[in-house]
Amino acid sequence: MAQQLVDRRDLDFVLWEQLDCEGEILKKYDAYKEFNKKTCDMILNEAKALAVKELLPTMQEGDRQGVRYENNEVKVPDSFHRPHELLLEGEWQNLGVEPEMGGQGAPAFISSATAEMFMAASWACYSYATMGNGTSDMIEKYGTQEQKDLYIPKITTGEWGGTMLLTEPDAGTDVGALTTTAVKNDDGTYSLTGNKIFITNGEHDLCENIIHPVLARIEGDPAGTKGISIFIVPKYFVNPDGSLGDRNDILCTGVEHKHGIKASATCQMSMGSKGKCIGFLLGKEREGMKVMFNMMNGARMATGLQALAYASASYLDALNYARDRIQGRSIDDMANHGAPPVAIINHPDVRRNLLWMKSYVCGFRSFFQYSSMLATKAAMAEDEEERKLNNGLYELMTPLIKAYLSDLGYEVCVQGIQVYGGVGFCQDFLAEQYARDCKITSIYEGTSGIQSMDLLGRKLGMEKGKVFMAFMGEVGKTIAKAKGQEALKGLAEDLEAALNRLGETAMHLGKTAVSPDFKAAFAHSLPFLYVMGDVIMAWMLLWRASVAVEKLAGKVKKKDEAFYTGQVKTAEFFIQSLLPITHGKMNAIFNTCKAAIEMPDDGYGI
């Protein structure tokens, strides 16, 4: 039973058939002239081979051994060292990094497709190699030339790692409450004092140096987010010639023991315990939030991708198991006690469960790559209107990618356990680990609740609702096309009804959010995010089906016939079995029940 991680046929379908990344990106933008479909195919082949052969074997072992903390140092699982070296040798960590920063400049659709494979194989291992990219992005955008020259090259080669020191014990979601302070020194540097928690890869033994961006408040600066600045705090100071100098006064004081991603070092960090933690201002004073938010969209997209990776791997594992596991008679032979047992994929309940999982995995992948394409187009567009449109849609999609893929991706992993039955609860298979690891994605980089407030409070109203209307228009295009396809007409009409109702729901909730009942509106922000995500899933699956129907009208190989028919059936399943539930959820949002707001605090219980 070969491990698959990612269904390559499905990935190819999304990139080349559904989204036409060749015409829409490769041939369109000069920046990618060194990449054609053939090179992309080769990159994906190589990535998959490395992911399956070298990273995947570390996933379970990494979970069992975990990270080990001793005397301010952190050891990663032993098995991570070799694949880490191979990732760096192959420069997989900088595949999507811009050439000006020393990277290979591949378009995001390719770098994220390889990332999906590596994440599915061993997210923790892959993250040590890649987390520095967020740090160097910030430095590239806001740093001085000296800072760029000093830090970016070695982060891009993966020799040095990067982090983001944001959260403190009493300042998690409420970043503005942080208490880490910075005092300006005579030489223009700053002395930092404070403690941070939940710092992913804050300390480990895979890199010779780690460059920490740190949020802190300069003494005397105002309270709240507007008084926050950001500093570069290297673990080892870097001499002007690039060699390493003294150790800085930033220490890991412990690691968390967690539900999942146990191989990822989640560090408690202390700065200035000896009064000698030196930081270098990045960008301007009091602009820390702006600089930090520069990496936030990327981090949220990456978190959605992580969830997709787990869900996809969990689905393929469950599918393989269901094909192999012989148990029980066919429902066709229930009356015949002598009938032979069959593979469990033949049982209707298992078939539904698998199709449920598949519909989300397919929807996620298309939605992620669609959103990634928006970002690429926003970055590449020469026309200002086109840039604005794509950027707006990308901003609108980000909280959905982050929260919807996380929450539903987790549910896919849980269903993965269920397909296995009893052995799914045992640690011999990866199913239970996918679920444990995936749970973090709903929490870090802003919980799902926070994402939903971003969606309702900021994104829906962008440009007076024009961005949301543009989104409706994009869905409308798929509907219009599918309506002209006999096999999909009914499904297209169903999606149209849901889309219209979504528009009404957004309008209703948006109005309520600025009415005296605004609290009740915000008690429905997450339910709203889910229904918008549902409609997007249906859109993506109808879009897929629409492409598949076109292909089926021509001459197709037998294997492709099953694949394309599968696309149509998946859309049918989601739109007929799940979209009616979305209508129910929208009706519930229209009720805008105030019970959670009116509930007396003591009424919740003892």
Added chain:
Amino acid sequence: MAQQLVDRRDLDFVLWEQLDCEGEILKKYDAYKEFNKKTCDMILNEAKALAVKELLPTMQEGDRQGVRYENNEVKVPDSFHRPHELLLEGEWQNLGVEPEMGGQGAPAFISSATAEMFMAASWACYSYATMGNGTSDMIEKYGTQEQKDLYIPKITTGEWGGTMLLTEPDAGTDVGALTTTAVKNDDGTYSLTGNKIFITNGEHDLCENIIHPVLARIEGDPAGTKGISIFIVPKYFVNPDGSLGDRNDILCTGVEHKHGIKASATCQMSMGSKGKCIGFLLGKEREGMKVMFNMMNGARMATGLQALAYASASYLDALNYARDRIQGRSIDDMANHGAPPVAIINHPDVRRNLLWMKSYVCGFRSFFQYSSMLATKAAMAEDEEERKLNNGLYELMTPLIKAYLSDLGYEVCVQGIQVYGGVGFCQDFLAEQYARDCKITSIYEGTSGIQSMDLLGRKLGMEKGKVFMAFMGEVGKTIAKAKGQEALKGLAEDLEAALNRLGETAMHLGKTAVSPDFKAAFAHSLPFLYVMGDVIMAWMLLWRASVAVEKLAGKVKKKDEAFYTGQVKTAEFFIQSLLPITHGKMNAIFNTCKAAIEMPDDGYGI
């Protein structure tokens, strides 16, 4: 922050105010004449004290240490020994066991209420003390007088444990495929050979002897379930005087490493490796399934109770945390950057999340105790019609208690993690363990999928649908009463609409299940179980609200006012926010999408 495990006020409300267990059980049946409300209160107080003080401290420790297997022996976590002794000293394990078997004969509502507390505190620890009850029940019902005298007394005192050896590597859900064989010896005993897996508490160091009921096929008996017999296989043979004799040839050959309930020994068992495993027939030959099923309803109820216990504890922990954790400004003060941070229970998204959890926990507890009462009435009723009605309803409810409480209870535990945010993912709090432990409840004693097939394939059609109609009638009584209460009229009408639609849905699916589309029907059996469960939740919460509204009309203390208002708000929340989704689910079932059946196997993916 005191650990609460179970909201005693809520439990009292269910037992004495909603279900009137005093009038309906204690004063009604002679068998319980030694129990009055006051003794019950005392029992609950003592149970809670023991659960919180002695069992709860073992929960996390038990998870970290797990069970240890070496040389066919299993050691439970060190911390389990003392609470195990205390449980036995207090005779908590036989509180609900009939006096004829040496038990204390308490009504099920009290023994299950204490069980909820012990399970919430440390299910694994409690299970070692109580699992023998299923074994002795079987022996009491089907054993010879000699077998009763030999085994039951020591199981009831907890000196000996019990198990159920059912599952084999290739015979899980499909019990009939088992390969363990029995050969009759000249002395009337049987020699058994075979291997079993997933045997809860199959071997451990808390009891001096373990009595194993074993399913096996006597040589020459027919294939499938009809050829299965059941045997008593004691770990140590028991001499006629009750003393222990030689060791039997049944060995633990390993334990599973699991996602949760790590402190519970899930054993692989080997019988006859030395050719000397002796079993004693229980009941008649080839009646093994009948004897085994005798304990199945009880096991399924206990599994639902286990899920309720985790969900309840997880909810109360999350509630306490939300009241204590200060983070972020109030949404009322969003514009005022100087406003002080507030407890997170003030944030609308957290309030909704908590009320979502509470609505299920309350619904579960009422539903469980209602079903338990049905069993009591069925056992006690002198009138045959009354017995039949209550027994039918109990049979109908069993798959729902098992699957709905498991699956939704797990979701409650997952939401518990989410309320905590980042620390919920860490092992310092119990939230993540509740989720891991709870996952097993959806799997063992028959997966949720199996329960749904039992519901659709057997229970809905019992007595030509009369039992289901009787259930509809019971819900109707609550609706009729609530319609007469001004505050609840609208909610009652909403529930009535959902109930009627549920009736139509059951009719539709029942017909489809015997049509040529029967496979599509069975692809919707679990969705149907969920909607029936949803309607039951709404019923239970409206029932609660109806009682609360009556109380609020009289003179109530301030604390009770919040409690009763909480009941009304909880019903409002569920019926206005969640029941519309149930309508959507029912609409989806009416679509009876065939995609999962028509999907080509290769269309699922590579």
